Structures are given as structure tokens and as C-alpha cells.
Amino acid sequence: MQTVTFRIWRFKAAQIDPPQFQDFKLSVEANMSVLEGLEKIRQEQDQTLMYRHSCHHASCGTCACKINGRERLACITPIKDLPARPITLTPLDGFASLGDLVVDMHRFYKNLSADWSYLRESDHPGPSRAPREVKPFMRFENCVECGACVSACPVTPESEKFMGPAALAALHDELEKSPAKAADLLSLAGGSRGVRWCKSALRCSQVCPTAVYPARHIAELRRRGERSTK
Amino acid sequence: MEHIIIIGGGGTGAALAHDLALRGFKVSLFEKGELLSGTTGRHHGLLHSGARYAVHDPTAAQECIAENSILRRIAPQALEQNDGLFVALEETDMAYRRVFVESCRACGISVRQLSAAEALGLEPALNPNLKLALQLPDATMDAWRLPLQFFATAKANGAELHSFAEVRGIHVRSGRVTGVRIFDYKKHREYDVRGDLLVNATGAWAGKICALAGIQVPVQPGPGVMVTVNARLTNMVINRLHPAGEGDIIVPQRKLSALGTSLWLANDPDGIALPRDHIRRIIGLCAQMVPAVKDTPLHSAWCAARPLLGGRKADDPQKISRTFDCYDHKERDNLEGLVSVMGGKATTLRAMAAKTADLICRKTGRDLPCRTAAQKLLHWRLFYQ
Numbered sequence: 001m002q003t004v005t006f007r008i009w010r011f012k013a014a015q016i017d018p019p020q021f022q023d024f025k026l027s028v029e030a031n032m033s034v035l036e037g038l039e040k041i042r043q044e045q046d047q048t049l050m051y052r053h054s055c056h057h058a059s060c061g062t063c064a065c066k067i068n069g070r071e072r073l074a075c076i077t078p079i080k081d082l083p084a085r086p087i088t089l090t091p092l093d094g095f096a097s098l099g100d101l102v103v104d105m106h107r108f109y110k111n112l113s114a115d116w117s118y119l120r121e122s123d124h125p126g127p128s129r130a131p132r133e134v135k136p137f138m139r140f141e142n143c144v145e146c147g148a149c150v151s152a153c154p155v156t157p158e159s160e161k162f163m164g165p166a167a168l169a170a171l172h173d174e175l176e177k178s179p180a181k182a183a184d185l186l187s188l189a190g191g192s193r194g195v196r197w198c199k200s201a202l203r204c205s206q207v208c209p210t211a212v213y214p215a216r217h218i219a220e221l222r223r224r225g226e227r228s229t230k
Numbered sequence: 231m232e233h234i235i236i237i238g239g240g241g242t243g244a245a246l247a248h249d250l251a252l253r254g255f256k257v258s259l260f261e262k263g264e265l266l267s268g269t270t271g272r273h274h275g276l277l278h279s280g281a282r283y284a285v286h287d288p289t290a291a292q293e294c295i296a297e298n299s300i301l302r303r304i305a306p307q308a309l310e311q312n313d314g315l316f317v318a319l320e321e322t323d324m325a326y327r328r329v330f331v332e333s334c335r336a337c338g339i340s341v342r343q344l345s346a347a348e349a350l351g352l353e354p355a356l357n358p359n360l361k362l363a364l365q366l367p368d369a370t371m372d373a374w375r376l377p378l379q380f381f382a383t384a385k386a387n388g389a390e391l392h393s394f395a396e397v398r399g400i401h402v403r404s405g406r407v408t409g410v411r412i413f414d415y416k417k418h419r420e421y422d423v424r425g426d427l428l429v430n431a432t433g434a435w436a437g438k439i440c441a442l443a444g445i446q447v448p449v450q451p452g453p454g455v456m457v458t459v460n461a462r463l464t465n466m467v468i469n470r471l472h473p474a475g476e477g478d479i480i481v482p483q484r485k486l487s488a489l490g491t492s493l494w495l496a497n498d499p500d501g502i503a504l505p506r507d508h509i510r511r512i513i514g515l516c517a518q519m520v521p522a523v524k525d526t527p528l529h530s531a532w533c534a535a536r537p538l539l540g541g542r543k544a545d546d547p548q549k550i551s552r553t554f555d556c557y558d559h560k561e562r563d564n565l566e567g568l569v570s571v572m573g574g575k576a577t578t579l580r581a582m583a584a585k586t587a588d589l590i591c592r593k594t595g596r597d598l599p600c601r602t603a604a605q606k607l608l609h610w611r612l613f614y615q
């Protein structure tokens with residue numbers, strides 16, 4: 001057991017407004033995650049603390065926030081791996097706060113089409129696919145739709161017009177899976193909300209917790225776009 | 231139409247909001263945290279074929295296989311449909327095979343026997359000493375996205391969904407529930423909501439809600455630990471061919487493998503600390519089926535509480551049925567206007583909702599059929615659009 005301080009950004013419309021930081025001291029066990037720390041604070045110290053969480057294993061994407069200034073999933077960030085103290089928690093940038101660390105995700109989903117498939121052929125290695133010529137094994141896409149890349153991107157907070165890294169990565173995945181849709185998808189990527197905004201800062205790829213590497217998808221879309229206009 | 235208030239934004243509340251909205255009721259749902267932040271979002275991610283329950287709990291098994299095939303149709307984007315294997319490693323597993331296969335078939339669950347070589351051909355990471363495997367229609371579900379599709383559809387059909395809104399009190403006048411007291415965490419204020427009927431869909435918290443109305447329900451929180459390791463080791467769900475026990479299932483998902491689980495009984499669903507010794511134990515047991523589990527880095531570990539029906543401390547918790555029920559508290563406790571739905575699995579959320587909505591129709595004197603089995607759900611992304 002050790003004692004740590006969580007410095008949490010608090011905001012409640014018309015209540016804690018303007019926002020302010022509040023410190024919570026708590027004792028934590030060796031392998032506790034930041035999310036477990038938040039749960040402990042809510043249980044033992046302040047029931048009104050608001051944050052999003054659901055799966056506790058980097059699958060739902062809801063618990064993304066800024067931990068010591070960097071976008072991370074609270075559920076897979078062990079407290080012991082964070083060198084800086086106190087542990088400072090702020091909501092994702094570029095999204096409105098609905099209370100404390102909870103952000104409104106509407107903006108994120110505005111650019112993510114429900115027509116793009118969330119499934120891909122499994123890349124799990126081994127001869128496992130050989131006997132199943134009929135139906136390949138499938139798995140979910142890497143992106144857990146957490147919004148970390150949108151927060152870290154230097155362009156998205158500036159302009160609501162940019163689709164953002166996650167949407168472009170998903171668009172590119174869809175392009176690979178459904179070549180028949182290429183014309184529409186490429187014109188969206190090359191359009192007024194698409195790749196033209198990207199400054200290649202690569203922040204999206206650095207913060208993505210599930211290794212989607214959105215910047216690579218954007219670069220690939222640019223190449224495809226150039227090829228198709230030549 | 232009557233105004234139905236649902237307490238609890240887990241999978242059961244999600245499916246009920248959808249069912250009632252589709253039948254035309256006015257629906258308001260209140261969840262104290264983020265939607266799906268109770269047990270549902272945190273479960274193991276298995277779309278049960280029902281095989282796990284076929285021998286000792288055929289009712290639950292039949293419910294699972296029926297819902298399994300419905301969810302494949304109405305929410306395919308939230309499922310990895312790769313089937314599951316039950317693997318036999320020891321003579322005792324082989325001895326269990328016969329009753330297992332017969333029970334599965336009796337419940338309508340298809341079983342295909344694979345030789346060890348065939349099983350290893352499909353899943354090379356399996357223990358090479360396995361004796362045989364049985365292939366069944368298990369699947370992986372996204373524990374957040376599948377129920378979110380129910381919420382998205384409910385919302386589009388007019389249901390009002392309130393997250394970070396906790397029910398703190400239940401108003402009763404002359405033996406009848408008239409509404410609830412809500413604490414809104416976003417605005418930091420309390421307010422009252424009136425309704426014609428109140429549904430308690432709070433899973434492991436159901437006892438706490440009923441206590442607000444001065445009554446009791448037979449639900450017992452049954453927590454369990456789950457562990458993910460940082461690689462997808464198989465494509466199919468891997469189960470141990472033996473009677474339901476601990477550490478006997480690996481559910482692959484995206485790039486992870488989720489191992490589970492353990493089970494004990496708790497009195498309070500809140501503040502359950504993760505017993506870290508379970509992690510090693512689960513990894514050890516699952517490594518018997520897929521040895522690479524042991525050499526794969528730990529990714530995360532967490533626990534959640536099952537809403538077990540009618541469990542008492544003394545029972546063998548593995549034997550408590552995973553079926554579900556809904557209660558009219560008028561009949562049980564002479565309290566009009568309150569219904570509780572509990573038990574079940576994430577796999578059976580739609581069926582739980584259908585049974586509860588049927589009860590609500592009977593209570594309100596309406597003859598409206600359930601239509602959720604045939605209605606494809608909206609994509610979860612539309613929840614935010």
C-alpha cells in the first residue's frame with residue numbers, strides 16, 4: 001500500500017463553474033489502475049465524482065481522459081507506471097464536459113459512419129484458417145472509439161470541420177474491406193473535411209491505446225487520393 | 231400511453247427500454263453512472279450457446295440458445311461469430327462428454343465432435359495433449375456495443391435515457407408507487423419524476439432498490455474476476471469440457487484473450503475489491519487449455535457482480551440457476567406499481583425484456599405483441615448522432 005494524490009479537474013454546470021482542481025489522497029495497492037483509483041474515490045470519498053467507464057479492459061473506449069497531460073485509457077494505466085505526482089486527471093480536449101471527466105462524444109461519432117463495418121478478417125496467426133475455406137474467422141476492429149486521438153490532434157480542437165484521425169482510419173479500413181465503395185470513400189477523404197487538414201503531427205498514433213496508428217491510414221489515403229487524381 | 235420508469239441502464243434496462251418504446255409506451259430510464267457501467271459492460275463477452283448450462287440448468291441453456299440465434303440476426307456488428315470449442319484434456323472430461331452432448335442436443339444446441347488433430351488444425355494454440363473437442367455455436371460479443379445498440383434503437387423510438395441520474399427514493403401513496411426521486415449528478419440537484427409503473431432493472435443492485443420501497447427481493451450479488459492477456463491466442467471461444475467451474479473459459483476478442491472466471495457471494499454489489507490471488511489461479515487453470523496463456527503479458531484484471539436469483543450463502547454458487555424472472559410486487563408484497571426483473575445473462579437480455587414488457591402489458595390492460603426478435607437494431611454509432 002502507498003498513498004497517492006489524484007488531482008482531478010472538477011466541473012458541474014452552474015455548480016463548479018468555472019472548473020477547478022480538487023485533490024484526493026488515497027491508499028493504493030501495487031497493481032491498481034487509475035480507474036480503480038477513481039472507483040475508490042467515488043466509493044469512499046466523493047460520490048458525486050463523474051467519469052465514464054464500462055469494460056475495464058480497453059474494449060469499450062469510454063474511460064479515455066488525460067492523465068498527467070497525455071491521453072490514456074484509465075482502465076489500463078497502472079498507477080505505479082506514472083512517474084509524476086500528483087496524478088493529474090483532466091477530460092479529453094476538444095469535447096464539451098458534461099461534468100468532471102465526462103465528455104460529450106457526439107462530435108466524435110458525427111464523422112464515423114454506421115455503414116462502415118466494425119468487423120474484419122482475423123489476423124490471428126497460425127494455420128487455423130486452412131480448414132475453413134468457407135467462412136473466415138472474424139474479429140472486431142482495433143479502434144475502440146475512445147476519442148484519445150481527436151483530443152491529441154493539434155487540428156481538431158481548432159476546427160470542427162476536420163473529420164479527425166479515428167474517422168479517417170475507419171474510412172481507410174472500410175476502403176480496404178469494400179473496394180466497391182472506393183469512389184465515394186475517396187471523395188469523402190479528399191473532400192472539405194478530409195485529409196487536407198492533417199498536419200502530420202503524428203500525435204494520434206502516439207496516443208492511440210490500441211495501436212490503430214491513424215496517421216498511417218491518413219498517409220495511405222493521401223497516396224490513394226493522389227493516384228486517383230493523376 | 232402509460233409512462234414507464236426503468237431504473238438501471240444495464241443490458242436488461244437497455245433491452246426493456248427498446249421493447250417498451252417499440253410497443254408504444256412512454257419510457258424514461260435512469261442510470262446512476264455512465265450507461266452500462268454496472269455489470270453489463272464488464273462481463274466476459276461470451277454470447278452463450280447455452281452449452282455451459284445444458285447439464286445442470288437446462289432452462290437457462292434453452293434461453294441462451296434461443297437468444298443466441300436472435301442476437302446474431304439483430305446485432306451482427308457487435309459479435310465475432312467464430313463458434314466455440316469445449317476441449318477434453320483428461321479422462322474425467324471424457325467421462326463427462328456423454329451427458330454433456332446428450333444434454334446439449336436435448337436443449338437444441340448443435341454439437342460437432344472434432345478429433346484432437348482437427349481441433350488443433352482450427353486452433354493451433356490448444357494444449358497438444360487434448361483428447362478431443364466439441365464445436366458449438368458460442369460467439370464473442372462486445373459487452374458495451376451490443377447493449378448500446380438497444381439503447382440507440384430505444385432512443386430513436388422516443389425513449390428518454392438519463393445517465394448519471396440516480397434513483398434515491400421511491401414515492402409510495404396508499405400502497406401504490408407513484409414516482410421516484412432522482413439525484414442528477416450532472417446538475418447536482420434532486421427532482422421528482424411521476425410514472426404509471428416503475429421497473430427495477432438494477433441487476434445486482436435490485437435488493438437496494440427494493441429496500442427503498444421497504445420490500446425485499448431474492449437477489450444475491452455473485453462477483454467474479456476476469457483477466458485479459460495481451461494477445462489473441464485463439465479465434466474461437468475455448469471452454470473446458472467439465473461441469474461449470476472456475477477458470478475454464480477463454481473468450482478471444484479483438485487482439486486480446488479474456489480469461490475467466492471465479493465466483494463467490496457478496497452482500498453488497500458496491501465496493502467489491504479485486505481479490506488479486508484469483509488472477510494467478512485463473513491464468514493457471516486457463517493455461518491447461520491454452521498453454522501460451524502463461525507466457526502472454528497480463529493486460530488487465532477486474533471484477534463484476536452477477537445478479538444471482540434466489541442464492542443463499544450456503545448454496546454452491548455454481549449451481550444457482552442463471553435463468554431470470556420478473557416479479558409483480560403487487561402479488562408478492564401487496565405494493566402496486568412496481569415490477570422487478572433480475573437474474574439472467576447478458577445473452578438473454580432481450581428475452582428478459584420481452585417477459586417484463588408482457589407483464590407490463592397485462593398490468594396496463596394492453597394487448598401489444600413483442601416485436602424485438604425480428605427488428606434489426608440500429609448501429610451503436612447512431613446513439614450519438
Ligand SMILES: Cc1cc2nc3c(=O)[nH]c(=O)nc-3n(C[C@H](O)[C@H](O)[C@H](O)COP(=O)(O)OP(=O)(O)OC[C@H]3O[C@@H](n4cnc5c(N)ncnc54)[C@H](O)[C@@H]3O)c2cc1C
Pocket residue numbers: 237238239240241242243260261262263265266267268269270271272273274275276277278395396397398431432433434435439452453454455456490491533534535536537572573574575576577578
Ligand atoms: C464475472 C462475470 C462474467 C459474466 N460473463 C458473462 C458472459 O460472458 N456472457 C453473458 O451473457 N453474461 C455474463 N455475465 C452475466 C451478465 O453480465 C449479467 O447477467 C448482466 O450483465 C446483468 O445485466 P443487468 O442489466 O441486469 O445488470 P447491470 O448491468 O448491473 O445493470 C444494472 C444497472 O443499475 C444501475 N443502478 C443501480 N442502482 C441504481 C440506482 N439507485 N439508480 C439508477 N441506477 C442504478 C447500476 O449502475 C447498473 O448499471 C457475467 C457476469 C459476471 C459477474
Ligand code: SF4
Pocket residue numbers: 061142143144145146147148149150165166169204207208209210211212213214
Ligand atoms: S484510433 Fe485509437 S485513439 Fe483514436 S478513437 Fe480509435 S482507439 Fe481511440
Ligand code: FES
Pocket residue numbers: 052053054055056057058059060061062063064073074075076144
Ligand atoms: S473502461 Fe472500457 S476502455 Fe477503459
